[in-house]
Amino acid sequence: MAIPQVNAPEFDANFCNFSRACIPQPRPGEKLDSLGQFTMYRAMYRNFGTHESIVISHATDMASNAKSRGGIRWAELRDNGGGWILHQTGTFSPDTSNSRWLPSIAQDKQGNIAIGYSISSTGTNPGVRYATRSAGDTLGTMGSEQVLVNGGGVQQSSGNRWGDYASMSVDPVDGCTFWFTTEYYANSGSFDFKTRIGSFKQPGCI
Known part of the structure; x- marks a missing residue:
């Protein structure tokens, strides 16, 4: 069976000319790998009965100059019975x-x-944040940013790698609670990251 092609708006995956040293931290932190050329873990599938859905996300370069700045591009694909569409x-x-x-x-x-x-910048220690949307919200929009944990330090001399094991999952028992985990630094150092696991759910989901 042929895999269908679903067209989507263009995005910029070229962070810092594909250099691993890209996303800035406050000094003396090293620049971090954006992994911008990859769709991130994972493409989540759910069958709602009336339709099937897949959600995906990845980074896109928001800057129009050589100083790359990461933003989040996300999408929901649906099959209402006639094939997959954006x-x-x-x-x-x-x-x-x-x-x-x-x-x-x-x-x-x-x-x-x-x-x-x-999240990170020259003025923000790398930290962990999240955003949500309700099913009835205007298509293509997300709610306000929420803080899971603020970073207490920066990463130094660790090969530029960062957090590529991040994972958002839904609790299999209640089907409502989101669980997210990724890395951060409580204090500045090298190869001394911490892991934060947090949970939350949308109001009205029971």
């Missing part, structure tokens, strides 16, 4: 100073969507 897509970048990257996305049993990701 149901909605959006770019989440609520300010022009911070990079947001390494996202992970999931969808609960009511069709609400959550995205967790890392």
